[in-house]
Amino acid sequence: MALLLTKTNKVLADSTRHYFNPIALMIIIAFAQPNSVLATGNIEFNTDILDLKDRENIDLSEFTQAGYIMPGTYPFYISLNNNTLPSTYDVPYIVSEQNEQETVPCLSPEIISQLALRNEWQKKAQWWHDGQCLKIDSITGMSAQGSLATETINITIPQAYLEYTAENWDPPSRWDNGISGALFDYNINAQVTDHKNSNTNQQITGNGVMGFNLGAWRFRANWQANYNDTTGQSTERSWDWSQYYAYRAISELSAKLTLGEEYLRSGIFDSFRFLGASLVSEDNMLAPNLRGYAPEVSGVAKTNAKVTISQMGRVIYETQVAPGPFRIQDLSDAVNGKLNVRVEEQDGSVQEFQMDTATIPYLTRPGRVQFKLIGGRPSNMDHRTEGPGFALGEFSWGVSNGWSLYGGLLGAGDYNALSVGVGRDLMMFGAISFDITESRAKLPSDNKTYTGGSYRLSYSKRFEQYDSQVTFAGYRFSERDFMNMNQYLDRRYRNSAQDNTKELYTIMLNKQFVALGLSAYFDYSHETYWNRPNTKRYNLSLSKYFDLGKFKNINVSLNAFRNQYEGRKNDDGLYLNVSLPMGDAATISYNSVINRTGNSHTVSYYDRLDDRNSYRLGTGLSSRGKATANGYYIHYGDAATVTGNASYVAGDYSSAALSLQGGATLTGYGAALHRINLPGASRVMVDTENVANVPIKGFGANTRTNRFGKAVIADINDYYRMSTSVDLNKLPDNVEAVKSVQQFTVTEGAIAYRKFDVLSGLKTMVRLALADGSYPPFGASILNAKKHEVGIVNDNGSVYLSGINPNEILDVNWNGQTQCRIQIPQNIESVEFNSLLLPCDMDPSATPVNTATAPVIHNVQPPVTPVQNIIPRERWLLTRPDIQYSADDASL
Structure with a gap:
């Protein structure tokens, strides 16, 4: 019944320009007649009720059994519990083992592997047809029903049998x-x-x-x-070719394998460039609600400007921005560590500052272990290795619902570092972590070993009752002789010393003042060094929307900033913007920039x-x-x-x-x-x-x-x-x-x-004629070379075709096979709509159509004012089968 209704609806509403014979409605009514029986699973139609000129010339074989699909192979989408899988599959329909009058879909091992069955249910699956098809009843509660009309096989399986899925996340098997x-x-x-x-x-x-x-x-x-x-x-x-590398996903480990040149991505050790291999847990492989976050870069441009974000000489992001505040939020979440930000104004001035993208406290979900295994040799931008080979291991273990342990070891001959830390979810008080990193570096130039420690405290908290959030707050203290890998390499191989950080304060705050309709954002970093002047950066953003008389959604925003970089004079500034919406998309705004x-x-x-x-x-x-x-x-x-x-x-x-x-x-x-x-x-x-x-x-x-x-x-x-x-x-x-x-x-x-x-192609109404002067039966299907149905034969051989092209050959199918073919004329675009007679023959090209003499099969146009405004539409259709009627108005 479902298939019949779908096919009938296709006749009724194939297109907004589709004209149909109201006889299609009679098929639906035939189901209500007492002579229709379902006792044996087959459907018999009382064709006497159909108002056709030739009741004998009807092919309803496709409708005689509900849900019946003829044996053959069809392209199908797979819908699992109302979620459609990504790909299409060629699925054979074969005769059922239990009933020769039924056909069932042959679900191959490839298809079953995409259903993400749990291991215990995969083992219970049984196969037949030489191991090519699943016995559907071997999975308790499973069903599979195909529909040619929607080109979909709908599969239902109890959710408990399936791997974990989320609304927008699929398990690795898919x-x-x-x-x-x-x-x-x-x-x-x-x-x-x-x-x-x-x-x-x-x-x-x-x-x-x-x-x-x-x-x-x-x-x-x-x-x-x-x-x-x-x-x-x-x-x-x-x-410059700044980096060569190759990588792939290792889904079994929820990890990423990388070979070649890369930069260390670590929540514990500072980043450095190396040539080697790494196997790293990948948060992106987790469901979205379990993933991490990407860093954000904010600032203020005084003019049209170019913003360049780099790390250790490598450009990782570059864009043009308009005057005013900017927030870059689409950096890869793989980016962390210290970033260099350069804002080049069109007036020639340049802003430069650094920001630390340290992540929120290093916490891991209970029972999960995240890891990094890395080996190789440090390298420089000239693709040359320098320094000894190294090995690094890092982990974070969710011990319980509130505690995480993390740590790592970096060994490189004369340079070694060890880190241990603990993270704690303080529930209503936020989350906190603390770690200690100890380094030991031997420099042959002065035959001296430098040992030092670095201590870090991080905190994050969402204050719901105050509509505010401490996105990140951190403090780090490093002793004078503490060295990261980059500092060690500089001092040993280039006889130079990088900035030796002493203390680093970082804080980022968000606050909503609901009563005032005001939102605020603040970030601050202050860094002191053992060997050079301090640097600091402030950025405060305030924004408010309000209405003023008939003017709605007026926005006022204020940005204040101060940058002090490498001991230069403070770069202070204030940016004020007032914007007034005009219409749907336009805005008039005023802005003022105040700086030194x-x-x-x-x-x-x-x-x-x-x-x-x-x-x-x-x-x-x-x-x-x-x-x-x-x-x-x-x-x-x-x-x-x-x-x-x-x-x-x-x-x-x-x-x-x-x-x-x-x-x-x-x-x-x-x-x-x-x-x-x-x-x-x-x-x-x-x-x-x-x-x-x-x-x-x-x-x-x-x-x-x-x-x-x-x-x-x-x-x-x-x-x-x-x-x-x-x-x-x-x-x-x-x-x-x-x-x-x-x-x-x-x-x-x-x-x-x-x-x-x-x-892709034209839409038109044509009439089909067989060699003996008759026409294909009512209900015959018209298929193109891709086996897509482009029309269904109506009464007297008339059919509405869509998506056809000049010289295209179409198959006309009834009784389960191709009976004849038609060819679309070369000059189809110039033929008057509803006026073409096409011969239906196995070799249609041998019988050319003379469109100049082809008879007009219908000249009656659909009524502009439907008569159903006076009498019920269904009754009107039944009394006027001689008039073609627009599907736009026939919403039966």
Whole structure:
């Protein structure tokens, strides 16, 4: 019955332009007749009730048994407990062991492995059909029912039999390593500045990732480049391959194996660069609510500016920002340790500061052990090793619900370090951790051994009753002779000494003043050294929304900051912004920047044109009282994200900048240019089988498939159940999506591949004629070369076809097999709708159609004002079978 209703509905509403014969309604009514019997599982129809001109020419074989699917192999999606698995599978339907009148799906071991059965139930599974098919009743409570209409096999299994899953997380058995392919991701920034009465400076910088995937392995090479030309002075060029490495997921251990050049990622020891191998527990493999966090970088730009975040000489993030406060929150959660932040303003000034990205207290969930096993030799940016080989082991053990123990050992011959620590969940009082690290370093140059300790205390707390949170608070004290690995290498091999930290204070606070509608954010760091002046940094942000008369959602924000870096004079500043929404997307704002060089004032207008384009225009006075103008534009294209900006200060300088951020992905299925977020990260290639201009939803603006029907969505998270879909509201008129949503869970760095079944072509009503002058039976199916149903034969051989193309040959099926074929004429686009007669023959090309003399089969147009406003619609349809009726109005 379900299959019949689905098929009937397809006749009724295949398209918004689909015309149908109301006889389809009679099929449903036939089910209510007393002559229909279900005693044997088969359904008999009282065809006398059908108002057909030829009741003998009917094929209802597909409807005679509820849920019956003819033997054969079909592409199916698998829905487990109403959650659709990512891929499609070719599933054979075979005759049941118990009843020769029934067919059942043959669920292969490959499919069963994707269901994530617990081990004890995997062992209970029994097989038949030469071990190729699961005996469904061997798993108690399991059922499987297929539907050709939805191309889905619905499987239900008691949840207790399955591995742990979360709403947006799949167990490892369903993770997709993706397909093999190559990638090149880039982030290029170009800027030209013309200083009045001075030189013109041109600068191009870039960074990104190049690599390829092979099975579960990802091979990567990071690059960074710089071109700087100052007219009449100098030209600098550089291109560096900063890092070569390969990695893969080890799902059995919830760990990541990396070979090559990398940086130590540790919550205990300071980071350094090395060449070697590492096996590290990967938090991202856990369910989302068990994962860690990524560091955040905040600051204030005085003009259009470029923000560069680097660590130990390696650029890890670079972007263009508009004037005002910025918060960079999309760094990889693998980034930790001390970061160098450089803000290059278009007026030539530069802000520099450091921030420590120490994580929240080192706590591990009860019973879980996190570990790091690393070995190799330290290396430098020239890809040369230096220093002795080393081995590192690190662990964190969740002893109980409140206590965690952690520690590590780093051994490298003349340099050794040992760390032990304890973490405690204080429940209502927050979480705290304390650790001690002792280093021992022998320097042959002075034949002396340096021994010192470093002590760290960390704290985190959410104060619910006060709507505030101490995101992180930390204190660290290091003795004069304490050395980390980098300091040891500098002193031994380069005869230089890095800054020797004495004390470090760090705190980050969030607070909501609900009664005032005010939110506040504060971060502070203060670092003292044994061998140079102190550094410190403050940043305070206040923001409030309010209404003023008819003006709603006015925002006032204030940012105050102070940076003191490497003993330089304080860089103090205050930024005030007032913004007033105008309409749906536009905003008028005023901002003022106060710093040691003076005051500047700007009035600007921002508008979002659509989900792809936005811009901002501004004018005002500079800190020296000169007129200014600036503009900022961003476009989210299919091939790249393009950002352009320009600034002008009267009598001082003019500047323009352009940023391109994108990538190229090449696989055996095709290639595409695309936007990116994180270079080298995971992505999914979407294939619409040569159908161009299909809008694909990811994050942000849609991406349209290229001329080859390929698109790449790069904004996806690893080990997280994601989905991408066809935007049905923006499909071209000649395209229909058979399956509009695809899900996937990928391992880190994967190139997933998903194919969308789409029909591209014309929609029209035709009439079919057999060689003897008759026509195919009512209910016959029309299939294209991909075995997609594009139409169902109606009364008198009429059929509405969708997704057809010139010269295409279509199969006409009834009685379970192809009986004849039709060929769409070359000039189909010029043929009048509803006026084409097509011969149905096994070789349709031998019987060309003369569309000029083809008879018009229907000329009656659907009524503009439906008669059912006077009498019930169903009754009206039954009394007027001679009139074709629009599916738009036939919501039966």
